[in-house]
Amino acid sequence: MIQKKILLLTTVFCFLAGFSQEKMKQSINSNWQFYxxxxxxxxxxxxxxTIWEDVNLPHSWNKFDVMDDQWGYYRGEGWYKKTVYVNPQWKNKSVYLYFEGANQTTEVFINGKKVGSHIGGYTAFSFPINEFLQFENPEKGNQIVIKVDNSYNDDIPPLDADFTFYGGIYRDLYLIASNEVHFDMTNRGSDGVFVTTPDxxxxxxxxxxxxxxxNNSKSSKEVIVIxxxxxxxxxxxxxLSSSLKLKSNSKTEFLQLSKAVQNPKLWSPDEPYLYKVVTVVLDKKxxxxxxxxxxPVGFRWFSFTADKGFFLNGKPAKLIGANRHQDYKDLANALPDILAEKDMQLIKEMGGNFVRVAHYPQDPSVLEACDRIGILAMVETPEVNRITETKVxxxxxxxxxREMIRQSFNHPSVIxxxxxxEILLRPRYDDKSVERQNYYKNVATLAQKLENVTREEDPTRYTMLPNHxxxxxxxxxxxxxxxMIVGWNLYHGWYNGEFGGLEKFLENHHRVLPDKPMVITEFGAxxxxxxxxxxxxxxDKTMDYAMLYxxxxxxxxxxxxxxxxxTIWNLVEFNSEGRAESWPHMNNKGIISWDRIPKDAYYFYQARLLKKPVVxxxxxxxxxRSGVLTSENESVFYQDLEVFSNENEITLKVNGQNLGSQKTKEGSTIFNVPFKNGNNIVEAFSTSNESxxxxxxxHFTLYAPNLSSTKYPFENIRISLGDQRQFTEELTQQNWLPEQTYTKGSWGYVGGQAYKMPGNPQIPYGTNKLIKGTENDPIYQTQREGIEAFNFDVPDGKYELTLYFxxxxxxxxREALAYNLAEKSQKEEKAFRVFDVLVNGQLFLENFGNNNYLEPEKAVDMKTTIYVKDGKGIQVDFKQKTGKTILNGIELKRIF
Structure with missing residues (x-):
């Protein structure tokens, strides 16, 4: 038996020998010039x-302008050039320039001549380039010039979407040299060979x-395909083996079907067993x-049913996972492959078995990882929100x-x-008009054509259209x-209605469409x-509400x-340049941050989905963190702390003190934890398995109810006006407390009311506008208007006071966010306000208002120092002259 295995392995290695001789794939990512x-x-x-910038690929020119204070980002031309030195021996080979992706139209020139162009920013493409290369003077090289353009084009999807259309050659770029006889390299960026498992x-x-x-040679050939x-x-x-006769300068199809492989190892998320098929072309003589x-080959079979859901290899399996966008903090969408692979690993480590590659095909490494680690996948093309009614x-x-299907065909993970x-989210024409009705008919006509093309290209997989x-x-x-499947992007309890609307919606689908399988393709907060x-x-954009959701x-x-x-919307936060929100230009629904730090929801899914023990x-x-005590006699502040686990019972220790054990329910348990002033060490473990x-x-900062307390001496405090949330600055990690009314001996506001944004009843606090000139928008997005005073009953000393407006x-x-169905666009009033600010009776800001520092939608902070004496504390008075007084935030720091 051992001898037989050695013989088989020898056969494999002999079969694969010489791989580098028949096709050479060479990346040319380094040392480009960009304009x-x-x-x-x-x-x-x-x-x-013309000043050229030195860059390497992958590259995007929108790494930073999508996060600045200006609306819009560069959408236009970008040029790349590089001298490429081609092996003279390639003269008798077929040479191709292969792009994994460039957004969104691409034109290629070699040695001053146009090679070709491609439309679409999310699929691969290649060009045969032999006739444009010079091989005689290797030292001279060949100049490649590439124009990429991400300008809006009414004939190219996507037209409009809740993500950023980054420009650039943002995936790998290769030269490929093959023999004149080779597998089809001009088949829409695919391998030209397609593997199926029909039975x-x-x-x-x-x-x-x-x-x-x-066969690109000038003579016919006889070959064997094994x-x-x-x-x-x-x-x-x-x-399998086949003999073929190839005519010169032509393509010849081959088809090979195996006999039954007995007792195959099946592919599944739990055991992603991969075989591999290797096909070679041999010269017959x-x-x-x-x-x-x-x-890779994964033997599996699957089905979707309208009443019992999804089945894999004959067994019911609930598909749970996440959507994935391809961008990353400070990289735009120009990621190294390893980061794309890590995103798939994050889904796997969450306990997920499913990914929606949304809303466009992504780097090949994504599906390669899915095959390897066991994640089922759906992939889609980027017709988003609306169409254009043109033939083009x-x-x-x-x-x-067609490009998407052929390029991603050979991945057993794809189902x-x-x-x-959401193609009807932003329809053209006026509501109820004849044009609108004809538009809907044209959308349906295009949908049917895409459906027909998809089933024609691949009858082995399911089709889906995701709707809002x-x-x-x-x-x-x-x-x-x-x-074949309907996808629903549902946000009951977020953009519309309450949580209970979700079940009502799903029940309605099941009643009206009893034969149509469904997937919730998006849900998130x-x-x-x-x-x-x-x-x-x-x-309210808090972590806490998202957990309830x-x-x-x-x-x-x-x-x-x-x-x-x-599939959760989304695995990671992603850039959406047109959004304002608490973090401008970001969609924060990810259960992992833009720089890939898990949030609470990620740990929750681990606790619910993983089979291995987790705490x-x-x-x-x-x-x-910080908190205000209710009594001078208290020495700790009680705050709820949630522990996520799939273990039956959790024990919690804080600062060495055992707080007891609690049963988990649906993946978590909540302890009411006494935090002391200063550093606190929290340890949570499974009661039955402490490992x-x-x-x-x-670190906790306790504030006494009396600011003159000697037990908790006052140092500094930050308060967000018009707000009932806590906010922590990203850079400094400084914590901001929600406002409170003034009581003697403490701190707080006097008079006024929390600002409520008109026209958007959903927003509980302030506004969702982008505030320019700050990284801490939430501090400036809420305010108390009509405020009369803000008092601090601090002990004598020197202080630094900062007011935020x-x-x-x-x-x-103000345009409504298309995805928030409750919000309406509206013309807002223009404010004109003037007021004075006095600190302990002295004029600090005179005639402060819209004629000077208070420009619309810009952050303003004013700082001063105060010496407090005679036990009078600090009183900040706001004296109205025209319009209402306002205050967004206030900070007080003791100097000595």
Whole structure:
């Protein structure tokens, strides 16, 4: 038996030998020159008038302008140039320039001649370039010039979306040299070979290899195509062989179907067993190996049903995971492969088994990781929010669908192809007009064409169209009837309604469409990791409300059999340049931050989904906290602390004191923890297995109810006006307390009311506008208007006082966020206010208002020093002259 294995391994290695000789793939990512802006041919060579920047690929020119204080980001031309030195021996080979992705239109020039162009920013493409290369003078090299343009184009999807359309060559770029006889390199950026598993059961499985072989030589050829299947130990399982006659300068199709492989190892998220198929082309006469193709093979079968959900390999399986956008803090979408792979690992480590690659095809490393570690995937093309009713838009959409399917075909992790996300969210024309009705018909017509193309390209997988929660609209237009699965992006309890609306919606789908399987393709709530509340409210952007949201949705998904699964919106926070919110330009619904730090919701999903024991202390990244005691005699501040675990019972220790044990329920338990002034060490562990544990170090600042307390001497305090949340600055980790009314001996405001944003009843605090000139927008997004005074009854000494202001009203039309169905665009009033500010009776700010420092939507802070004596404390008075007085935040620091 040992000798047989050695012989088989030898066969494998002999079969694979010479791989580097038949096809050479060479990255050319390094040392490019880049120019942002329009250029003509003369500018390309004039280094005096055109200043080029040195860059490496992957590269995007929108790394930073998407996060500045100005609305909009650069959408236009970007130029790249580089001299490439090509091996002279490649003259007799077929050479291609291969892009993994560039957004969104690309034109390529080599040695001054146009090679070709590509439309679409999220799929791969290649160009044959032999005729443009010079091989005679290797030292001279070949100049490649590439123009990429991410300008808005009404004929290219996506037209509009809740994510940023970064520009650049943001994925890898390669030169590929192959023999003149090779697998088809011009098949829409694909491998040109497609592997399927047409017949799979627990006892046997077949695989099929289909593709085209291209003969670029001037003579006909006779070849042998051999395909071998190897298990993960590189032992040969099956062999297929075909003889072909290739005409010169032509493509020839081949098709190979195996006999049944007995007792196959099945692929699943729990055991992602991968075989591999290796296909080679041999010259029939010389037996020279001309080309080689390889792909993973996962034997599995699956089905979606309308009443019992999803089945994999004959067993029910609830699909639970997350959506994934491809950007990263300070990198835009130009990520190294390892970061894309790590995102998939984050889903796996969460306990997830499913990813929605949204809203566009992503780097090849994403699906490669899914195959390898066991994550089922749906992939979609970027028709988002609306379409353009032109033939060109239709052709581009269909072409993107074909490119996506062919490029991602050979991944056993993929089970669904999707298209048209929320396509009726921003329809054209006036409501109820004839044009609007015709528009809806045109959307449905395009949807049916995309459906037909998808089933034609790949009848082995399911199709899906993800809709926003307007059930009656999508059903009346017919979009619920076209795909095999309907996806619903649902936000009950966030953008609309309350949590209970979720179950009502799902029940309605099941009643009206009893034969249509469904997936909840999006659900999520903004969770600004800097914001917390003891009394969370819808749309307050706190971590605490998001936890309530995720608990409700996961229960619904798990408890309703007819819901095949759900994908969280989103795995990570992502850039959406047009958003304001508490963190401008960001969609904060990710359960992991933009720089990949898990939030509480991530630990919650681990506790609910993972099979291995886990204990995680919630909000452990909230390391600097504060609280106001109710009595001078207290020595600790009690605050709830949630511990996430799949263990039955958790024991908690704080500062060495055992606080006892509590049973977990649905993945967590909440302890009421006594925090002392200063540093606190928290330890949580499984009562039955103390090795399963977690630690947190939390610094707590206690404020006595009397600021003159000697037990807790006053040092500094920060208060957010018009707010009932706590906010922690990202950079300094300084904590801001919510406002309170003044009581003698303490601190607080006198008079006024918390500002309430008109036209958006959902926002419980302040405004969601972008406030320029600050990284701490939440401090400036709430305010108390009509305030009369703010008092601090501090002991004598020297203090530094800072007042924070922002004028919300600009007189401009405020556009509603398209995704918030409750918000309406409206023309707002223009404020005109003038008031004085006095500190302990002395004039500090005179005629302060819109004529001077108080510019609309800009952060203003004013600092002064005060010497307090005779036990009088600090009183800040606001004297109205015109309009209402305002104050957004206040900070007081003791100097001595």
């Amino acid at each position: 942002k802006g329009k250029l003509n041919q003369a500018d390309l060579e004039n280094t005096k008038t 799979v059961s627990a006892t046997s499985a077949k695989f099929q290899v289909k593709g085209n072989i291209e 395909s071998k299947l190897f298990d993960k130990n590189n032992l040969e399982v099956a062999t 010389t037996k020279e190996q001309l080309d080689l193709f390889s792909a 838009f239709e052709e581009n959409s269909i072409e993107m669908q 669904v192809w999707a298209y048209m996300n 929660g307007a059930f009656d609209l999508y059903n009346s237009v017919g979009l619920t009837k076209i795909p 903004d969770a600004d990791r800097r914001m917390r509340s003891d009394n969370p409210k819808k749309f 995720h608990k409700h949705y996961l229960n619904a998904i798990e408890n309703l059999d007819y819901v095949a699964g759900g 995680s202390i919630g909000s452990k990244s909230w390391t600097n 399963v544990k977690d630690f947190a170090s939390i 922002a004028e919300f009203l600009s007189g401009n039309t």
